[in-house]
Amino acid sequence: MNFDRAKIDDIAALHALVESAYRGESAKRGWTHEADLLSGQRTDAKALREIIEADRQVILLAKNGDAIAGCVQLSHVGESLAYLGLLTVDPDLQAAGLGKELLTRSEQFVRNNWQAKAIEMTVIRQRSDLIAYxxxxxxxxxxxxxxxxxxxxxxxRPKSSELEFAVLRKPI
Structure with missing residues (x-):
């Protein structure tokens, strides 16, 4: 597996990966999907482009050859704080350790590049298995x-009006 920053040329494949892992029937092949809580899109190509082009954000990719197997979005949000989002692993590759590797590399990236002392994320509160992970x-x-x-x-499109995010944080 190779790890690198996403580029504009990666957007189409990146978008396909994210949608397949979070929404619809394909997402249900993995354990981290939101398909039971939300329908519709998870993101779009425009939002991915904005992240890639932003000064204080990056999307790290895990590639198996030319195929994107996983990704994670990182944002420098404060003097010593980074935000982690969009952690995605191909549903067919989940439970093989790639998510854990992406987390480790994310923590190293924000510590080494932004001197972050903590990393924060939000997770839909109703996703107790993912929060436990x-x-x-x-x-x-x-x-x-x-x-x-x-x-x-x-x-x-939420399937419940009760969805909200729990904030999680880790010192690094």
Missing amino acids: YERRGYVRTGELRPFPHGDPRFG
């Missing part, structure tokens, strides 16, 4: 909850 890797619930962007189809 992150807790096993040292992330701790802060007790803070943030609203889900209900009514904004760019983030999908």
